[in-house]
Amino acid sequence: MKNQIEEKPLVSIVCDVFNHEHFLHDCLNGILIQEVDFDYEILIHDDASTDSSPSIIKDYLKRYPNLFKPIFQTTNQYSKGIGIWKTIQLPRAKGKYIALCEGDDYWTDKHKLQKQVDFLESNPDYSMCFHNAIEHFEDNSREDHLFSDIEDRDYSGLEIYEKWQVPTASVVIRKNVLESETYHRLFFENNLLCGDIPLFLSASSCGKIRGLKDIMSVYRRQITGATAKPFFEKETTQLKLAKMSFDIASVMGKEYLARAEKNYLLIYLRLFRLSKEAGKPKWEYLWKAFFKYPKNIFRFSFSNHNRYIKLISRIIFTRYNTK
Numbered sequence: 001m002k003n004q005i006e007e008k009p010l011v012s013i014v015c016d017v018f019n020h021e022h023f024l025h026d027c028l029n030g031i032l033i034q035e036v037d038f039d040y041e042i043l044i045h046d047d048a049s050t051d052s053s054p055s056i057i058k059d060y061l062k063r064y065p066n067l068f069k070p071i072f073q074t075t076n077q078y079s080k081g082i083g084i085w086k087t088i089q090l091p092r093a094k095g096k097y098i099a100l101c102e103g104d105d106y107w108t109d110k111h112k113l114q115k116q117v118d119f120l121e122s123n124p125d126y127s128m129c130f131h132n133a134i135e136h137f138e139d140n141s142r143e144d145h146l147f148s149d150i151e152d153r154d155y156s157g158l159e160i161y162e163k164w165q166v167p168t169a170s171v172v173i174r175k176n177v178l179e180s181e182t183y184h185r186l187f188f189e190n191n192l193l194c195g196d197i198p199l200f201l202s203a204s205s206c207g208k209i210r211g212l213k214d215i216m217s218v219y220r221r222q223i224t225g226a227t228a229k230p231f232f233e234k235e236t237t238q239l240k241l242a243k244m245s246f247d248i249a250s251v252m253g254k255e256y257l258a259r260a261e262k263n264y265l266l267i268y269l270r271l272f273r274l275s276k277e278a279g280k281p282k283w284e285y286l287w288k289a290f291f292k293y294p295k296n297i298f299r300f301s302f303s304n305h306n307r308y309i310k311l312i313s314r315i316i317f318t319r320y321n322t323k
Contacts, residue, residue, distance in 0.1 A: 011040040011117060012093035012175070016084055017103035018076070021051040023220060028060050030107035030217070032067075036114045040099075044070040045089050047077055053103070085195045086187045090178055098173050100196075101217075105169035108134075109216035116172040119210060127174045127207030128200065133167035133217040147219050150211045157204025157252065161197060162259050168196045169217040177203045182251060190247040201252055235271060242267045265289045 013031055017024065031042060042064075046054050054072055061068045069092075077084060090098065097117060101107060109115075116129045132150040148165035160166055177183055183202035192198055203209060245260035245267075268289035275282040 008094050008096075009041045010038040010095055011036075011097045011099055011113065011172070012095035013040055013042045013099045013101060014085070014089045014093065015042060015044045015101050015103055016047070016089065017044060017049060017053050017057065018047040018078070019049045019051045019053060020103035021049075021053050021056060023104040023106070024053055024056045026106040026218075027101060027103050028056075031101060032064070033110045034107070034113045035110050036117070038117065040067070040113070041094060042068045043089055043092060044068060045084055046070065046072050047084065048073040048075055081191070083187065083195060085199070093175060096175055098175050100171045100173075101169045104220045105133075105167075105218060106220075107169065107217045109214065112214075112216040113172070115212070115214070115216075119212075120172065120174065123208075123210070125207050126210050127177055128203035128209045129172050129212065130166045130170040130209070131212035131217070132215045133170055133219045134215060135167075135219045135221065137221045146215070150213055152213050153211055155209045155211050157201045157209070158255055158259070160200050160204070160209070161248065161252075161256065164197065166196070166200055167217060167219045169219060171196075171200070173199065173203050174206070177206050180206050182206070185251045186248070190244075190251070192244050192247060194244075198248065201248065205252075235274070238267050238271050238274075 015027065015031070020027070028042075034040075044057055046057060057068070057070050057072075061070060071088065077088070082088075097120060099113060099116075107113075112131070116131070119129050120126055130150075133147040134144050135147045136144050147167045148163070150165065155165075177199070180202055182205035183199070186192065186198040186202060187195070200209070242264050245263040249256040249260040266289075268285045272282060272285040272289065275285060
């Protein structure tokens with residue numbers, strides 16, 4: 001890392017923080033260990049944390065004033081429905097490339113950023129590069145394991161959407177993706193629940209995407225995360241995910257429609273199951289799963305007949321303990 005930040009650093013590292021005091025040192029140290037031959041900036045956004053996260057960020061700012069460019073919110077923006085990436089973080093990035101690392105994840109390989117930037121610099125037809133990671137459950141409910149079976153090869157947008165196999169903290173993306181029509185349609189014509197998959201799909205419309213099997217970060221599962229069970233199984237979250245599937249398909253094209261319909265089915269089956277577990281079954285969710293888009297019932301019945309029958313029987317007839 002050069003001693004002085006240039007006016008336009010090559011890489012902008014985007015780091016979003018909210019009540020990450022127990023994880024933030026790992027995150028920021030993982031950035032600072034990077035050995036690179038280019039300049040970068042660290043764009044931190046603290047969304048009105050109520051723990052010691054702001055103090056931790058300010059301590060790093062004192063030690064590295066030329067690197068850290070923090071924003072400290074006084075009221076939580078996410079709870080207002082404000083998209084942090086599209087509204088605050090990504091527009092202020094000066095770099096040719098944008099690297100992502102949420103405040104509860106962290107990089108483990110000191111050459112990670114150099115490897116990815118070198119690849120993108122040498123291959124201008126690629127718009128994004130990502131790599132494998134270790135998935136770590138903070139409550140130790142599961143042993144650490146690979147996030148996904150990522151190989152050294154190209155990945156299509158549809159494959160990424162179907163498998164949700166990209167660890168967010170592994171991504172380096174060209175900033176010009178933000179100028180694409182796909183990005184503007186996904187982020188500004190729709191109010192999507194999450195921003196990572198739409199960003200990756202935007203990149204797929206601008207160039208090729210490369211996966212690397214190298215394990216260079218840790219994806220942390222913890223109770224306050226967006227994929228944590230208490231948040232993920234909220235009815236409002238599931239309904240937004242169902243809508244998001246079709247919003248994505250409307251932008252990305254008809255090849256995404258079959259997956260959107262399948263997502264819709266699985267989400268409404270999950271909603272029905274959760275309603276039964278709560279002792280208040282909502283049968284309209286079951287109807288929507290199989291008859292809102294009738295192709296679902298045929299797709300599942302013919303391609304996975306036995307599995308389909310068992311699934312329906314288990315959901316409808318299994319008795320749950322009421323809460």
